[in-house]
Amino acid sequence: MIMLSKLDQYFDFNTQALKLRSYRQQLLASNIANADTPNYKAVDIDFARELKRVSGKQPGDLRMTATSQQHLQATTGNPYNAKIMYRSISQPNIDGNTVNMDEERAQFAENALRYESTVRVLNGQIKGLMAAIQSR
Numbered sequence: 001m002i003m004l005s006k007l008d009q010y011f012d013f014n015t016q017a018l019k020l021r022s023y024r025q026q027l028l029a030s031n032i033a034n035a036d037t038p039n040y041k042a043v044d045i046d047f048a049r050e051l052k053r054v055s056g057k058q059p060g061d062l063r064m065t066a067t068s069q070q071h072l073q074a075t076t077g078n079p080y081n082a083k084i085m086y087r088s089i090s091q092p093n094i095d096g097n098t099v100n101m102d103e104e105r106a107q108f109a110e111n112a113l114r115y116e117s118t119v120r121v122l123n124g125q126i127k128g129l130m131a132a133i134q135s136r
Helices: 001-034 047-054 101-135
Strands: none
Touching: 001 047, 001 101
16 A cells, blocks of 8 residues: 555656646637637636645545446546636737637647646656566
């Protein structure tokens, strides 16, 4: 049991980062999808602040109560209850929409690249462990 705890700690930071990056990607995609929706307000999270806030903490178990074994377990889309903020914009559209497509696309692409780099780091950690296990 202690060994599993150490493995969890080893992967914990990057696992949390991936969950937050994935959630941020959903928010950014929602902003892009709602670019033409009147009065839609663009949202985002402060990734660095949220990651710092959850570092070293385990997310709460937010599962719904199942009254039957056939019920599926639901998970929330917002890991760690990240604080969602409205994106500030200097000039909203006439219809009240605050989505700036150039900004959203840039943020979406950057977040995707950072997600991929975190996956690569995790893969490197796993390969390092596998090499250590196999070398005896």
